[in-house]
Amino acid sequence: MSAYALTDSWTMTRRELAHWARQPVQVVVSLVFPVMLLLMFGYLIGGGRAVEGDYVDYLVPGMLALTMAFGLEGTMLAVTQDLNKGVIDRFRSMPMADGAVLVGRSAADMLQSTIGLVVLIGVGLGLGWRPHAGPGQFLGAVGLLLLFRFAMLWVGIQLALVAGRPEMVQAVQILVWPVGFLSNALATPAAMPGWLGVVVQWNPMSQTATAVRDLFGGPGGESGHVWAAVVWPLGLLVVFFPLAVRRFRGLGG
Amino acid sequence: MADAAIIVEDAHKTYGGKKGRKAEGAQGAEGGDGSKGVKKALDGLDLRVARGTVHGVLGPNGAGKTTLVRVLSTLLRPDSGRVEVAGYDVLSEARAVRLRIGLLGQHAALDEELGGRQNLEMFGRLHHLGGRQARVRADELLERFDLAETGRKPVRSYSGGMRRRLDLAASLVTAPEILFLDEPTTGLDPRGRVEVWSAVRSLVGGGTTVLLTTQYLEEADQLADRVSVVDRGRVIADGTPDELKSRTGGDRIDVVLRDAGQLGAAVALLPLPAADVRVDTDRRLLSAPVTDRMTALSGVVRALEEGGIDAEDVALRRPTLDEVFLHLTGHGDGADAGDRANVKEAV
Numbered sequence: 001m002s003a004y005a006l007t008d009s010w011t012m013t014r015r016e017l018a019h020w021a022r023q024p025v026q027v028v029v030s031l032v033f034p035v036m037l038l039l040m041f042g043y044l045i046g047g048g049r050a051v052e053g054d055y056v057d058y059l060v061p062g063m064l065a066l067t068m069a070f071g072l073e074g075t076m077l078a079v080t081q082d083l084n085k086g087v088i089d090r091f092r093s094m095p096m097a098d099g100a101v102l103v104g105r106s107a108a109d110m111l112q113s114t115i116g117l118v119v120l121i122g123v124g125l126g127l128g129w130r131p132h133a134g135p136g137q138f139l140g141a142v143g144l145l146l147l148f149r150f151a152m153l154w155v156g157i158q159l160a161l162v163a164g165r166p167e168m169v170q171a172v173q174i175l176v177w178p179v180g181f182l183s184n185a186l187a188t189p190a191a192m193p194g195w196l197g198v199v200v201q202w203n204p205m206s207q208t209a210t211a212v213r214d215l216f217g218g219p220g221g222e223s224g225h226v227w228a229a230v231v232w233p234l235g236l237l238v239v240f241f242p243l244a245v246r247r248f249r250g251l252g253g
Numbered sequence: 254m255a256d257a258a259i260i261v262e263d264a265h266k267t268y269g270g271k272k273g274r275k276a277e278g279a280q281g282a283e284g285g286d287g288s289k290g291v292k293k294a295l296d297g298l299d300l301r302v303a304r305g306t307v308h309g310v311l312g313p314n315g316a317g318k319t320t321l322v323r324v325l326s327t328l329l330r331p332d333s334g335r336v337e338v339a340g341y342d343v344l345s346e347a348r349a350v351r352l353r354i355g356l357l358g359q360h361a362a363l364d365e366e367l368g369g370r371q372n373l374e375m376f377g378r379l380h381h382l383g384g385r386q387a388r389v390r391a392d393e394l395l396e397r398f399d400l401a402e403t404g405r406k407p408v409r410s411y412s413g414g415m416r417r418r419l420d421l422a423a424s425l426v427t428a429p430e431i432l433f434l435d436e437p438t439t440g441l442d443p444r445g446r447v448e449v450w451s452a453v454r455s456l457v458g459g460g461t462t463v464l465l466t467t468q469y470l471e472e473a474d475q476l477a478d479r480v481s482v483v484d485r486g487r488v489i490a491d492g493t494p495d496e497l498k499s500r501t502g503g504d505r506i507d508v509v510l511r512d513a514g515q516l517g518a519a520v521a522l523l524p525l526p527a528a529d530v531r532v533d534t535d536r537r538l539l540s541a542p543v544t545d546r547m548t549a550l551s552g553v554v555r556a557l558e559e560g561g562i563d564a565e566d567v568a569l570r571r572p573t574l575d576e577v578f579l580h581l582t583g584h585g586d587g588a589d590a591g592d593r594a595n596v597k598e599a600v
Binding site: 093095 | 326351361363
């Protein structure tokens with residue numbers, strides 16, 4: 001890391017913000033998609049789940065977690081597209097800080113995810129979801145969601161660096177869905193066959209969803225899951241952050 | 254030699270596997286040309302470029318030109334050998350190298366979604382000029398490369414020539430000591446080509462060292478003080494453009510006959526050095542180097558008339574790149590080079 005790590009990362013973040021300003025439709029679509037999913041599950045598909053209490057109280061925190069997980073796709077796509085652009089050669093031939101390209105990307109993605117969370121929480125409240133939590137617990141829940149997103153972000157960057165081409169992202173995108181749905185985001189494991197319930201409970205996303213439900217004070221929450229919702233993402237970060245930075249530096253081996 | 258801007262000694266770079274990206278794992282493979290999917294892009298390349306000069310690197314597709322530029326600009330690590338740019342090692346002192354170079358690659362290294370000014374400002378910031386200075390510099394460069402009118406239009410919508418000019422401007426954000434130009438005029442129309450050439454000439458006046466790769470003899474001729482001819486990852490000849498041209502045999506005369514059957518008779522009859530005459534039966538063509546253009550032309554026409562040989566066409570021309578390579582390497586830029594060109598010089 002050079003003395004310019006922060007400046008350079010900020011310059012790269014600004015680059016992403018400039019991209020948004022030029023493609024507002026794309027930004028809006030990325031914000032609307034999770035809202036659509038929420039409405040779809042809330043009104044069309046959901047309802048019949050074996051959940052005690054109001055399904056909306058169960059669904060909204062699940063959708064928040066699912067949206068954070070699906071953010072991985074957007075990150076992957078952006079990184080692979082960037083890697084295949086000529087501009088990356090110019091970045092790499094310039095005296096800029098090592099991780100700045102990736103850090104800039106992650107900062108922009110986190111900003112977008114935060115806005116996405118705000119929108120989704122707003123729509124959830126509109127649907128009648130009410131968190132029974134104090135401000136501290138509420139912010140704690142949001143923090144856990146963003147931590148999970150941050151971990152998925154670096155998983156996404158590493159996968160993108162390994163895959164290399166945008167076409168490969170499609171393969172991962174297909175896998176993201178079952179992994180996302182093999183969780184307790186939308187349905188309680190109690191309603192699943194025994195073995196599936198076990199898989200679902202071990203999914204890191206389920207840990208986050210359960211902890212968030214607990215903090216929001218809704219159905220499906222279990223106390224004592226907060227530590228798992230902290231440890232899992234941190235574990236993923238410890239593995240994938242250095243891998244991704246090393247892989248990026250090693251481009252052109 | 255203290256005044257060398259670029260020193261390359263015995264540089265090797267091998268790509269393994271079909272995809273360039275997989276190359277990292279295959280570096281150690283001592284496969285050689287015969288083994289599957291392994292390509293020696295640099296095979297003991299030596300090069301020395303004096304400060305303040307324009308050095309041309311001339312070679313066919315797949316000769317290793319792009320690999321050389323990518324190694325020199327720290328984008329690609331050489332497997333072995335000594336590579337120094339501006340007195341710094343590209344491996345251990347990459348950052349010092351990056352502070353002193355500008356790169357104009359084969360493909361535009363620009364953010365296509367952003368405008369010209371946004372691009373230049375971003376690169377200025379990444380060179381740590383600071384926001385204000387970066388804006389001033391961007392305006393200067395836009396003005397100088399006749400791009401001031403482009404406004405906020407994204408680079409995506411630029412013409413090829415405009416894009417190339419912006420790309421060149423981007424590589425000059427900090428007035429680099431050494432500028433790498435990788436086939437700077439490939440894909441440009443004649444007007445764009447002349448624009449790039451004049452931009453390069455104006456740089457050299459300012460003391461910048463330029464390393465330029467090209468497939469065009471004419472381009473090297475126009476711009477370069479010295480030329481290295483590269484083939485299969487090594488330098489096979491170097492010298493001033495005039496030296497190289499005289500070594501390739503100068504002008505040639507082509508004679509196309511109506512009847513391929515008369516080719517043998519024509520070779521015997523024409524006032525040309527029989528040992529140097531090349532015969533292409535399919536095209537009913539014979540071709541030979543000439544020293545005095547007019548004497549050769551009139552001599553050939555007269556001999557054809559007197560011998561009663563029916564010619565479709567007689568023409569004098571400069572040697573082509575094919576012939577330069579045929580002369581220097583003993584192999585043409587034909588099927589073989591074509592094969593190698595298919596091995597993409599990827600990252």
